[in-house]
Amino acid sequence: MEKLLDALKALSDETRLRILNLLFEKELCVCDIMETLQISQAKASRHLIYLKNADLVKDRKHAQWVYYSLAIDERIKFIDSLVYDNLRNLELYQNDLQNLKDWLKRKTVNCD
């Protein structure tokens, strides 16, 4: 499975780790990710597509939105450990989760 190396390459960038960390919480659309991480739309989109090409996430289109969610199969074990045992000990990724919560709350108030 050549895909293992692709997965590892996808994991070797901080922005993509931050995105994965968020997607371990729930399915999100591109704009949730740009808002939460405070990155440009192009950057969010590009990294999501990179993760998709590595088979780590899948997408689902609904109206004008594209929702991304995890698509981790037998590689789940080590990536799970990476996320829960390593990433989530780090302040950056903890803050990102808090920012996600805040954003989703604001978003609901504003839009629904």
Added chain:
Amino acid sequence: MEKLLDALKALSDETRLRILNLLFEKELCVCDIMETLQISQAKASRHLIYLKNADLVKDRKHAQWVYYSLAIDERIKFIDSLVYDNLRNLELYQNDLQNLKDWLKRKTVNCD
């Protein structure tokens, strides 16, 4: 810990994965690795230094040889899982382990 990202970058190259796989067996010198993986001396050395800078391996000098061994601390959980649950299911890495065995046998006969 910024080192987590360095570790992940170190894991995103096939040659370095093959080297790590070998080092999970035992401490090895540079020439063991070049012989086992059939790669150039410069290539083996460069990648070992990359792994060392990422704190995944440590070295120990003895006479004209440099021995490399694992130096994986709290990151061990996910890297362990990566190696044992993923890498070692792949033919390439299984073959490398067999080649290591064969090389170490030949080496003993020739040199000691």
Added chain:
DNA sequence: ATCTTATATTCGTTTAAGCGATTATATGAG
């Protein structure tokens, strides 16, 4: 049809990193 919003793509630039080939350094042997 027009306008807005969400997402993807392209362009041009910059940087990291891989490679083979070669050279430098250091240790030990004779």
Added chain:
DNA sequence: CTCATATAATCGCTTAAACGAATATAAGAT
């Protein structure tokens, strides 16, 4: 000291990939 061996470092080249900025596409809304 000289030579051989083990390892590291350097050079020049090539490729992957990250970035911001700008543009394209596609779906709704009016």
